[in-house]
Structure formats: structure tokens, C-alpha cells
Amino acid sequence: MSNANREAPPSAGRAGIKRELPEHFRDYRHVWVFIELERGEVHPVSFELLGEGRKLADKLGIQLAGIVLGPPGEATQHAVAEAFAYGADLVYLVEAPLLADYRNEPFTKAMTDLVNTHKPEILLLGATTLGRDLAGSVATTLLTGLTADCTELDVDVDGSLAATRPTFGGSLLCTIYTLNYRPQMATVRPRVMAMPPRTDKPVGRVIRHKLSMTEEEIITKVLGFNLDRQSAKANLAYADIVVAGGLGLGSAENLQLVKNLARAIGAEYGCSRPLVQKGWMPADRQVGQTGKTIRPKLYIAAGISGAIQHRVGVEGADLIVAINTDPNAPIFEFAHLGIVTDAIRFLPALTEAFTRRLSPHSHDKLAS
Amino acid sequence: MHIVICIKQVPDSAQIRVHPVTNTIMRQGVPTIINPYDLFALEEALKLRGAHGGEVTVLTMGPPMAEDALRKALTYGADRAVLLTDRCFAGSDTLATSFALSRAIVRIAETFGAPDIVFAGKQTIDGDTAQVGPGIAKRLGLLQFTYVAKIDSIDVDAREITVKRRSEGGTQMLKSRLPCLITMLEGTNEIRRGSLDDAMRAARSQIVKWSAAEAGIEDLNKCGLRGSPTVVKRVFAPTTKAEKATQIDMTDKTQHDLADELIAAIFTRQPALEHELAFDGGQ
Amino acid sequence: MIEQEFDAIVVGAGMSGNAAAYTMASQGLTVLQLERGEYPGSKNVQGAIMYADMLEQIIPDFRDDAPLERHLVEQRFWVMDDTSHTGMQYRSDDFNEAKPNRYTIIRAQFDKWFSRKVRQAGATVLCETTVTELVRSASGKVIGVRTDRAGGPIYADVVVLAEGVNGLLGTRAGLRKMPKPESVALAVKEMHFLPDEVIEQRFGLQGDEGCVIEAAGTISRSMAGLAFLYTNKESISLGIGCLVSDFAQTMESPYVLLDNFKNHPSIRPLIAGSEVKEYSAHLIPEGGYKAIPQLFGDGWVAVGDAAQLNNAIHREGSNLAMTSGRIAGEAIIEIKGRNQPMIRRNLALYKTMLDKSFVVKDLMKYKDMPALIHTNSRNFFMTYPQLMSQAAQNFMRVDGTPKIEKEKATTAAFIKARSRWGLISDVVRLALAWR
Numbered sequence A: 001m002s003n004a005n006r007e008a009p010p011s012a013g014r015a016g017i018k019r020e021l022p023e024h025f026r027d028y029r030h031v032w033v034f035i036e037l038e039r040g041e042v043h044p045v046s047f048e049l050l051g052e053g054r055k056l057a058d059k060l061g062i063q064l065a066g067i068v069l070g071p072p073g074e075a076t077q078h079a080v081a082e083a084f085a086y087g088a089d090l091v092y093l094v095e096a097p098l099l100a101d102y103r104n105e106p107f108t109k110a111m112t113d114l115v116n117t118h119k120p121e122i123l124l125l126g127a128t129t130l131g132r133d134l135a136g137s138v139a140t141t142l143l144t145g146l147t148a149d150c151t152e153l154d155v156d157v158d159g160s161l162a163a164t165r166p167t168f169g170g171s172l173l174c175t176i177y178t179l180n181y182r183p184q185m186a187t188v189r190p191r192v193m194a195m196p197p198r199t200d201k202p203v204g205r206v207i208r209h210k211l212s213m214t215e216e217e218i219i220t221k222v223l224g225f226n227l228d229r230q231s232a233k234a235n236l237a238y239a240d241i242v243v244a245g246g247l248g249l250g251s252a253e254n255l256q257l258v259k260n261l262a263r264a265i266g267a268e269y270g271c272s273r274p275l276v277q278k279g280w281m282p283a284d285r286q287v288g289q290t291g292k293t294i295r296p297k298l299y300i301a302a303g304i305s306g307a308i309q310h311r312v313g314v315e316g317a318d319l320i321v322a323i324n325t326d327p328n329a330p331i332f333e334f335a336h337l338g339i340v341t342d343a344i345r346f347l348p349a350l351t352e353a354f355t356r357r358l359s360p361h362s363h364d365k366l367a368s
Numbered sequence B: 001m002h003i004v005i006c007i008k009q010v011p012d013s014a015q016i017r018v019h020p021v022t023n024t025i026m027r028q029g030v031p032t033i034i035n036p037y038d039l040f041a042l043e044e045a046l047k048l049r050g051a052h053g054g055e056v057t058v059l060t061m062g063p064p065m066a067e068d069a070l071r072k073a074l075t076y077g078a079d080r081a082v083l084l085t086d087r088c089f090a091g092s093d094t095l096a097t098s099f100a101l102s103r104a105i106v107r108i109a110e111t112f113g114a115p116d117i118v119f120a121g122k123q124t125i126d127g128d129t130a131q132v133g134p135g136i137a138k139r140l141g142l143l144q145f146t147y148v149a150k151i152d153s154i155d156v157d158a159r160e161i162t163v164k165r166r167s168e169g170g171t172q173m174l175k176s177r178l179p180c181l182i183t184m185l186e187g188t189n190e191i192r193r194g195s196l197d198d199a200m201r202a203a204r205s206q207i208v209k210w211s212a213a214e215a216g217i218e219d220l221n222k223c224g225l226r227g228s229p230t231v232v233k234r235v236f237a238p239t240t241k242a243e244k245a246t247q248i249d250m251t252d253k254t255q256h257d258l259a260d261e262l263i264a265a266i267f268t269r270q271p272a273l274e275h276e277l278a279f280d281g282g283q
Numbered sequence C: 001m002i003e004q005e006f007d008a009i010v011v012g013a014g015m016s017g018n019a020a021a022y023t024m025a026s027q028g029l030t031v032l033q034l035e036r037g038e039y040p041g042s043k044n045v046q047g048a049i050m051y052a053d054m055l056e057q058i059i060p061d062f063r064d065d066a067p068l069e070r071h072l073v074e075q076r077f078w079v080m081d082d083t084s085h086t087g088m089q090y091r092s093d094d095f096n097e098a099k100p101n102r103y104t105i106i107r108a109q110f111d112k113w114f115s116r117k118v119r120q121a122g123a124t125v126l127c128e129t130t131v132t133e134l135v136r137s138a139s140g141k142v143i144g145v146r147t148d149r150a151g152g153p154i155y156a157d158v159v160v161l162a163e164g165v166n167g168l169l170g171t172r173a174g175l176r177k178m179p180k181p182e183s184v185a186l187a188v189k190e191m192h193f194l195p196d197e198v199i200e201q202r203f204g205l206q207g208d209e210g211c212v213i214e215a216a217g218t219i220s221r222s223m224a225g226l227a228f229l230y231t232n233k234e235s236i237s238l239g240i241g242c243l244v245s246d247f248a249q250t251m252e253s254p255y256v257l258l259d260n261f262k263n264h265p266s267i268r269p270l271i272a273g274s275e276v277k278e279y280s281a282h283l284i285p286e287g288g289y290k291a292i293p294q295l296f297g298d299g300w301v302a303v304g305d306a307a308q309l310n311n312a313i314h315r316e317g318s319n320l321a322m323t324s325g326r327i328a329g330e331a332i333i334e335i336k337g338r339n340q341p342m343i344r345r346n347l348a349l350y351k352t353m354l355d356k357s358f359v360v361k362d363l364m365k366y367k368d369m370p371a372l373i374h375t376n377s378r379n380f381f382m383t384y385p386q387l388m389s390q391a392a393q394n395f396m397r398v399d400g401t402p403k404i405e406k407e408k409a410t411t412a413a414f415i416k417a418r419s420r421w422g423l424i425s426d427v428v429r430l431a432l433a434w435r
């Protein structure tokens, strides 16, 4: 949204546009969630979306379907099973060797064919590199609306999807509708929605669909795939504990303090955006609106002011601890525990205290 | 080689303020910049021109003042700038934007030669959707490579291109054909500083300005508000949390006492953590 | 390569540079203007009041499209001590005229507008281009400039130095000396954003009416300094400035001064609830007439702050800048019209014309003021404000003390603080300097 010179009016204006679903869209039904399967693995955002999709489907009294696109084989079958385990009522499956690696052409084709044949009312995808690549193409092919990076999904009184997302660098939120077009598409970033519980359920109804495309028709060829080296791969988004540093640490060297603490408690480490811009940390360590959204059980932020763009990426954490010299830093507005002190001195002390407490003998000591 | 790059002029969102009463954006004093992500693409285009020869055309759709952004792109060394500006584009969402831009690219192809590559930024910092690039590609039937970390090779005569593209768990190496649309990943390069000649040329060159009609756009139902399936229903400020952080009292405490106290507070609030940490932490 | 030679190169796109470039370009001279900021105005800090008369002489119909914030209908002068202010206030509906006399502006926007006019007049304007060096001929005449961009040098008949108060280029080229610490003030400033209706309510304004507060007193911690508050459409600019030499001596921090000013009980409610953006610091030339350096030489002239043309007493700068820029431009046009070379002898015309204008006449009038205020800063900025406040409070507070005794106490306090002779001499010297 918000392209060209669109100044979002507060309430009236655009919202006044007449709402009348054209005849040919009236039989669009059900909520679809794209199950993102890449190189044999399902991206967890798909399950988060199934959890959210379930709520929407229940409110609307319709069904929830998972969309699995993949090569014939075990991994794809597993993805189908997982979709049911996380709440899908049925799965649409396109199995074809062409779908072994992600490429825009066959995936767009498979997805648009499915939509045109089975007509979903709502289609949700993860806002991953794959999901965004695919969603943009599919929405344009279908000529329907797509709301990116939503943080909240709901249905309003007349059954329309109300998709809420940050705008203007996170300073505001806006709720967007796709009127008069179907499906209503939205992408949601990993970790924005909570992970629903998994229940072992038998595989339900699977509706298979053929991909009417041959390898010859696809121009783009995959030459190879380099897996991220494990060490470089920041699995921030899904870490249980995250320790992050900000500009308040003052220098690239001091980031070692953050890394030390992270190592001591088995956490992932991250940072605020300016550190990435300064080249002190790689981009995949950035937490926040233009970095990763995280939902750890514990988030420790040292020397981070808590700008809104940072805040939106960490608010889902169960417990936020902020260390900042400035008692008025905005981070204290949303942290749960605060310490007004110099992080450069405090981090080593904290690391040591944790290590002491967690060492194998510590429990005896505590008991005595 | 002819390269077209789509740039957008955006308010520097770091400096945006929200009117406390009406919740509208207060634009006064907010500077506009070229969407930072677009600069990675622009530099890539300039590099390719250096290696393969040809021309770089920058394109934007926006209000008349978006001319500033184009002129800036010219000082970086772009050869030509096109401003697509018309009241009828106001209120475009990504679908309508990609429609208008794709039509303008067709007109650019007719007027200045068909592009071999169209670049877009990864995403904008105001819209933040990353949809316009794919939208343009689809409308023009171009092959599409988003999140490109590196263009490994281009063979203009054989019309071949190989790229490395970011995917969630690694990097994909793809081989494909020109023409195509590419969005560059952030951090891939840094925009150059144009020479005095570039700056002088930029200051003096005429910017091509097209209205919808001049860009050959007839179907106004696909433009602006009318062409946008999405509707902004409500704009509001994020709710502030009622409760502020509980501050650990600092008085007369050593950093060590503080650390112990903090850890105790953490474990009181999240008892399960202590157990988990004892198992996997500290190794 | 740049083959072309320009009639004039203007260094800087502030008030003075824009005035000079516009004047010359609109008369058909080929003008190149170089600005180091990202865009004109991006590096400019100003309170900011703009004086219509001086701009009118350059662009008569500026009111049609210039980004003006509010026209001033009210001015307050405050003498402050730590908890109070004693004030004088002038407000007149006469200022609600068809062509108002003074406006508040936001420099970032105003300079951009002015620069657009300069470009429309035909000048070539390059931003993000810093002039690093003046190029001189064997005989020492300035014949062009070098920049920090690849390529160049660029040549011109004359270079107009409109580079602002630092005047690094001119100093480095040995055309003049670095300004002295006692003749420049360091001002720090903030923009406080508030909805327009809040501003209008707090200052009793309607529509585009604006109000200015200028304040002096203990807030400057006995240094020579002034604080100000200007109302813009949706923001308030406020700041404080003191002489650099005083800062050096007292080791006070400008940030602390600004903080104190903002937290002064008379100011705090005016800016309550605002969102602060754009903290910035800048120098202001305050040496007055006696600090004016060499204004011209072979192939160059200096205008605006770069020539220290600033009236600290009235807090005027941009009008002197615009006028000196315009006059320099006119002098250059005149010399060119006569087909004469841009050498020292001919460029003296600029000085002659400037001497006849209000610019030099005003500075001349107050030529002794800077020295007086500087050497007596403790009295003017600490002792008197405190005395005045005590006197006023003494006068207001009804506590059963006979009025005659109150007056006596006040007089005694003044004499005790400054002695009879001190008081008389301060008054006389002030009057002389003002004359």
C-alpha cells in the first residue's frame, strides 16, 4: 500500500468507496494458507499462519486449507501432514518435479491455477523472501489486492478481511481492506503471530491439482544452492533467548560483551539497525521492523533506545529486560524489567552472575 | 545495454511525526530522500553500464517535487530521468503503481529503446511492501529475481544472466535470460559519488515529464484510487503500553549485586527459564 | 571535462549566496553556484525571522509561493532571572497588513525555495559539492575553484564567497583572518513540534499570526548571550547563543544552557507536550562593524556571514546577508557591463555601494556595542536581570510594607550591586553605544 503520493486519510475518503462484491467473486470461499516448503523444510511461519487462519475461518464459519507446492516425495508428504497437525481442514497439493526448487515461474503458475480453480476468499503467505516474491506475482496475475507485512488479521462485521500493518516507518498502523476483489491476500512476517499448538491428527482430505507446465517452458534454471554456514546463520527469529546491543555500546569491540553474555546463557545475539549500518554486525542480526521480528522467552536489550521500529520487532517477547543509562529512554515504556546503568560495565557482571548461577554446582549452593 | 531503474521519493521516515490529535502525518520539515533500497539497485545499474556500456534511465511515479529525487539520481551518473506525474495516479496502491510504471516502461522502450534489465528496490521505507517490483515484472512478462545478492555474469549477446539470490536458508544460484527485473538486496554495494561532470549535467538536463496520456496510459480505471483494490480503512497510532518497566533499584549496589538481583527478578517472572537455562546454558 | 568558463561562481547557497546568484543570473550572467549541503538549506540553522523588504528588492512577488510560516504581530522582550521574567511586549494589529514586514521561516524549506528561484533564473546549482580551494593566477587573482568532486577546476571571472560564518575558504586562501572567538556567538537551537491550534492558543494568535520572544538574563550564566523563541506554523524554534570566547572561559555547555532555558518556568508551559526534532548548533558573527574583514580583492568578493555582516543587537542576519549578496551581484553586473576586469580596483564598487546601504550604516551605529557588552557581560546578563526581577517582585508583592520603603530598598539594591558611579557609567556607555 501507500505508494505513489498516497496520503492515507484517517477514516473517510477511500473507505467511502462502495462495497459490492461483483457476481463472479461471490462463490470465493475458505481461508488458504500457503505452506512454504523449501529444500525439504517447512518454514515455521506457515504454522503460525495456520493458527491465525484457523481463527479467521472459525469466525467466518468456513474451512481452512493448506496449500502445498512441492516435488513428489517424502518431504512434501510430511508438509501435508504437518498442515493438518497445525489445524488445516484440507490441503490443496500440487506435486511436480518442477517444484523441487523455488522459482517464480512455476510457483506463480501453480498458485494462480489453484486459486482460479478452487476460489479462496482469503489467501495468506509468509512475508519471507520466497513468500513476498510469490505473493507479488500472484496478486498481480490475479489483479487483486495484497496487503504486505501484516501484524494483525481480523474479519469485520460484513466478513471482509481487516488487515492491519505498520506504515510510515512504524509510526502509525493502518487497517486495509480489499474490497470488490477476491481473494483477499496478505503476507505476515515470521514470528508476528504466535505458534499454535501442534496436535497429531490423521491426514485429512487432500485435493490434488496438476501443474500444467513443463521444464522446457521454464526459462530460469537453478544452478545450485549454498546453504548458509551454520555459524553465520542467525537463527534469531526462533531463538528462545536473545541478547541485543545498540549504539549505546559505543564501539564494535564492545559488542563482544553482548556475544559473551549470549554464549554464557545459550542465547542468540542481535542488534539495532545503526549497528548494521555501521558495519558492526551483519544484516541478518538486525532486530526490528526492517530486520527480524523475534518472540523469545527472554529478550535483553543493552544500550538500545527502543525506537518504534525496534519496538515492533521485539514486542512479542515474553520478558523484555532493558539496560540503558537514560532513565527516560523509550525502551522502558515497553520493557518489563529495567536497569538504569552503564551496559559496558554491567554486561560483564551479568555474564558472570549468570555463569555462577547456572554452573552445575550452583543449585547445591543455592540450597544451602 | 539499456537499464531502467525505478526509484521512489520517500519521506525520511526517521523524521516523521504524527499529529497527536488527528493521527495524521505531519510532513512539515520532514525531508524527502530517495528510497535507500533503490540506491543499491542504482549503483548496480551504473556498474553494469560501466562493464557493458549503454544507458541508465531512472523512472519515478510521483508528485512534481519527485523531480528532486530524479535529479539526484542523475548526479550519481544516470543518463536520463523520467517523471510520471498526473493527478490521476494519486492514491495508487501497489497494483495500480505497478500498472502505471509498467506502462511508462513500455513508453520508455518505444522512445529510448527496449530495456535489457529493469531494476527496482527491494522495498520502500514508506510502503514497505516489496510488491511493486514483482508487479512490474508480471505486467511486462519479465523474468523476475528478487533479493539478488550478486549478479554473477551477463552475456548481452547471448541474452543470458546468472544471479545469486537470497533465500531463507541460503543462496540460490540461478541462470536465466534477459530481459528481466531485478531487486537488489541491501548492503550489496554503496552508491558512488558522481563527478563534477555528472553533477553539472544533472543540474542542466531536462527531465522527461509524462502525464498519464503522454505515457500512453488510456485506461484510467486502472490508475490511482480507482485502480487500487486495497482500501485504507483506518489509520491509528500504536497503543502505548500502560505499564512501564519495573526498575531495579540501583542505590548502593555494586554491579554484581545488581546482576544477581536482575537474574532473580527474571527467574521470578519466568520460572521455567531457570530450568531451561540450567540445561542448555553455560556451555 | 568542463570547458566552460562562468561569469561568476558563488560559493554557498544560503541567504547571501542565493541573493547574489539570483541577482546575477536574472541579469543574464552565467552563474555557477556550489553548495556543500545535500540540498540548499540542509546545513542552515536559523531561528528564523525573514525580513520582507530586503527580499522584496530581490524577488518582488515572493509572497506568491515562498514557504512562509507566520507573519509577526507581536514581539516580547524578556529579562529573566531563574524563576521569573520582566517583560516588555509590543503587539499591533497594524502588522496584519497586506504585505507584512517580518515572517518566521524554516530555513530548510525557505532556502530550497530560494534556490529553485535561482535555478529558474538560469544559474547552474550543484549541491553536495564542497569548494575545497580557490584557484589563483600567477598574479594572485582568484580565477576559479576546485571542489571535492572528481574533475575540475572550474574557472570564472569572479568568485563570490557566501560560505557563511566560518569562512574557511577565504581564510585558507589568506584573503582574511579567522573570526575571533569574541566576535562570534555559538547558538544552539531546537525545533519543537506542536499542532498549529496549540501554538495559536498558547500565544493568542489567529491564522498565520506569529509571535517572537527574545530573552536575556541569568539564563546565559553571566555570559553575553540571548535566547529566543519563534513561532512557526506547526513548530516552535527556540535556542540560545553566547559568545564563543565566553563559553571557552566559563566552560559552560551550550546544551545545559538550552536545557535550562527550556525548563524555565516562563518557557516550559509554552512548549509543553511538544516533540523535539532537529537539534543543531551554529555560529553567528557578532563582532559588528569593527570585525568586518576585507570585503573584496582581485577576483573575489565576500558577502553575508562570510563577511561578518550581522547585527547582533537586533538579531538581524539574513537581511544583511540578502542585501550584501544583492549589492555584490549588482556591482559585478555593473563592472561586467562596463567590460572591465574583475580586479580589486573595480570590485571596490561593491564596498562603496554597501557603505551607502543600511547594512554598513546599522553596523556602524552599534560599532561600540559588542565590546561594551562583552567586557560588562556579568553586569548586563546577571546582576541587572536579578535586580530587575527583585524590583518587580518587590513592586508586585503586597505585604504591608509602605511603598516608599519598597522603592528605597530597590534603589539601595541597585546601588549596592553596581555603585552609583557604576550605574551611571553603564547607562551612559549604553546610550553612547546605541546612539
Ligand SMILES: Cc1cc2nc3c(=O)[nH]c(=O)nc-3n(C[C@H](O)[C@H](O)[C@H](O)COP(=O)(O)OP(=O)(O)OC[C@H]3O[C@@H](n4cnc5c(N)ncnc54)[C@H](O)[C@@H]3O)c2cc1C
Pocket (backbone or CB within 6 Å): A169, A245, A246, A247, A248, A249, A271, A272, A273, A274, A275, A286, A287, A288, A289, A290, A291, A292, A302, A303, A304, A305, A306, A307, A308, A309, A310, A313, A323, A324, A325, A326, A329, A341, A342, A343, A344, B012, B013, B014, B015, B125
Ligand atoms: C524505515 C526505518 C526502519 C527502521 N528499522 C529498524 C529496525 O528494524 N531495527 C532497529 O533497531 N532500528 C530500526 N530503525 C532505526 C530506529 O529508528 C532507531 O534509529 C534505532 O533503533 C536506534 O538504535 P539504538 O537504540 O541502537 O541507538 P540510539 O537511539 O542512539 O540509542 C542508544 C541508547 O543507548 C543508551 N546508552 C548510551 N550509552 C550507554 C551505556 N554506556 N550503557 C547503556 N545504555 C547506553 C542511550 O541512552 C540511548 O538510549 C529504522 C528506522 C527507519 C526510519
Ligand SMILES: Cc1cc2nc3c(=O)[nH]c(=O)nc-3n(C[C@H](O)[C@H](O)[C@H](O)COP(=O)(O)OP(=O)(O)OC[C@H]3O[C@@H](n4cnc5c(N)ncnc54)[C@H](O)[C@@H]3O)c2cc1C
Pocket (backbone or CB within 6 Å): C011, C012, C013, C014, C015, C016, C017, C018, C034, C035, C036, C037, C040, C041, C043, C044, C045, C046, C047, C048, C049, C050, C051, C129, C130, C131, C132, C162, C163, C164, C165, C169, C187, C188, C189, C239, C241, C282, C283, C284, C303, C304, C305, C306, C310, C315, C316, C317, C318, C319, C321
Ligand atoms: C540560531 C540562529 C538564529 C538566527 N536567527 C536569525 C533571525 O531570526 N533573523 C536573521 O535575520 N538572522 C538570523 N540569524 C543569522 C542568519 O542565519 C545568518 O546571518 C544568515 O544565514 C547568513 O547567510 P549567509 O548566506 O551569509 O550564510 P549561510 O546561511 O550560513 O550560508 C552559507 C552556505 O555556504 C555553504 N558552504 C560553506 N562552505 C562551503 C564550501 N566550501 N563549499 C560549498 N558550500 C559551502 C554552507 O553549506 C551554507 O549553505 C540566525 C543565526 C543563528 C545561528
Ligand SMILES: Nc1ncnc2c1ncn2[C@@H]1O[C@H](COP(=O)(O)O)[C@@H](O)[C@H]1O
Pocket (backbone or CB within 6 Å): A003, A004, B006, B007, B008, B035, B037, B038, B059, B060, B061, B062, B094, B097, B101, B119, B120, B121, B122, B123, B124, B125, B127, B128, B129, B130, B131, B132, B133
Ligand atoms: N512510485 C514509484 N515510482 C517508481 N518506483 C517505485 C514507486 N513505488 C515503488 N517503486 C519501486 O518498487 C520498489 C518496491 O516498492 P514497494 O513495493 O512499495 O516496497 C521500490 O524500491 C521502487 O524501486
